[in-house]
Every structure is written in structure tokens, then in C-alpha cells.
Amino acid sequence: MQSQSRWYDADIERVLITEEEIRAKTDELAKQVADDFAGIDQVVLVGVLKGAAMFMADFARALGRVGPAVELEFMAASSYGQGTTSSGVVRVLKDLDRDIAGKHVLVVEDIVDSGLTLSWLLKYLASRSAASVTVVTLFRKPAAMRSAPPLKYIGFDLPPEFVVGYGLDFGERYRELPYVAVLKPEVYARG
Numbered sequence: 208m209q210s211q212s213r214w215y216d217a218d219i220e221r222v223l224i225t226e227e228e229i230r231a232k233t234d235e236l237a238k239q240v241a242d243d244f245a246g247i248d249q250v251v252l253v254g255v256l257k258g259a260a261m262f263m264a265d266f267a268r269a270l271g272r273v274g275p276a277v278e279l280e281f282m283a284a285s286s287y288g289q290g291t292t293s294s295g296v297v298r299v300l301k302d303l304d305r306d307i308a309g310k311h312v313l314v315v316e317d318i319v320d321s322g323l324t325l326s327w328l329l330k331y332l333a334s335r336s337a338a339s340v341t342v343v344t345l346f347r348k349p350a351a352m353r354s355a356p357p358l359k360y361i362g363f364d365l366p367p368e369f370v371v372g373y374g375l376d377f378g379e380r381y382r383e384l385p386y387v388a389v390l391k392p393e394v395y396a397r398g
């Protein structure tokens with residue numbers, strides 16, 4: 208059977224992490240979290256928009272099969288502009304809807320690079336008196352090993368390249384790709 212071509216096929220240089228690998232890893236992370244949270248009834252998942260939207264949806268369902276009950280919260284904080292390098296400036300675009308005081312919070316991140324966004328977010332959540340705050344990130348870039356705050360659950364280590372797909376964008380495009388890929392240099396150059 209011939210698979211249908213997609214609008215983005217011509218833009219892809221190479222696929223780094225396949226859809227199947229993401230699915231298997233998500234289940235594995237959910238099991239780890241379920242084991243560690245055994246005895247805890249309720250966990251508040253804080254998804255970081257927009258990048259973590261896909262992972263949040265899949266991770267919440269994976270955790271729902273094996274772990275505690277979850278509440279879903281979303282925050283939007285931006286440290287990146289339109290381009291591919293961190294500005295270091297974090298802006299809150301969307302705050303939590305509910306009080307997290309006394310709750311067990313698991314931050315659900317798409318990717319940690321410099322860790323600036325996450326460091327800021329952890330301070331912010333700590334100031335709201337959560338019972339505990341831990342982090343699951345699907346992807347980690349090499350810079351995060353030097354400067355990022357501690358990450359308890361990590362899906363994949365990526366090379367120091369700008370990637371797209373599975374929630375990650377370049378200029379707000381490519382988030383819907385089912386895998387994570389590097390785009391062709393000419394696509395990045397088009398900006």
C-alpha cells in the first residue's frame with residue numbers, strides 16, 4: 208500500500224524520534240511516575256503550552272491507565288520568540304486556573320534546552336505552596352545537562368539541533384507532525 212504524502216514531507220531532513228518510539232517511551236514514563244506516586248490519590252499535571260500539548264494529552268492517558276487520578280492544568284510561558292534561540296526572557300501568557308497549594312504537581316514539558324523556562328516555572332510553582340513539584344520532560348537538549356534544574360523523568364536526549372514535531376514548532380508550524388524531526392537547512396533559512 209502506498210502511503211499518502213503530507214504537506215511537510217519535502218521539508219524534512221531526517222526523523223530523529225519516531226511515533227512508535229514516542230508512544231513506547233510515554234508508557235514507560237507513565238509507569239515510572241505511577242510507581243513513584245503509589246499511595247498518592249491525585250496528581251496535578253501542569254502542561255506547558257504550546258509545545259507540551261501533544262505530550263500532555265498522550266501522557267495523561269498513559270498515566271490514567273496505570274497511575275493516580277490526574278487533574279489537567281496548563282500554563283503558557285514563552286522564552287522563545289519566532290526564531291530558534293532562547294531569549295532568556297520568560298513571559299506568562301497563561302496562568303494556572305486553580306490553586307495548587309498542598310497538591311502534588313507534575314510539570315509536563317516538551318523539551319528542556321537551557322532550562323531557563325523551567326527554572327523560572329519551578330520557582331513560580333514553589334511560591335504557590337504545592338506539596339511537591341516534579342518534572343517530566345519528553346526531550347532534553349545537551350545544554351540542559353549543565354544548567355537546567357533537576358529533571359526526574361526524561362524521555363529522550365536529543366542532539367543540539369533545532370527540532371520540530373509532536374508539539375514543537377518552527378514559526379508555529381510543524382506541531383502536528385507525529386514524530387520529531389530536523390528540517391532541511393533551506394527551510395530554517397526561509398525563517
Ligand code: XMP
Binds near residue numbers: 258287319320321348
Ligand atoms: P529553554 O532554553 O528555556 O527552552 O530550556 C525551553 C523551551 O524552548 C523551546 N525549544 C524548542 N522548540 N524546537 C522547538 O520547537 C527546539 O528544538 C527547541 N528547543 C527549545 C520549547 O518551547 C521549550 O519549552
Ligand code: MG
Binds near residue numbers: 258375376
Ligand atoms: Mg516553541
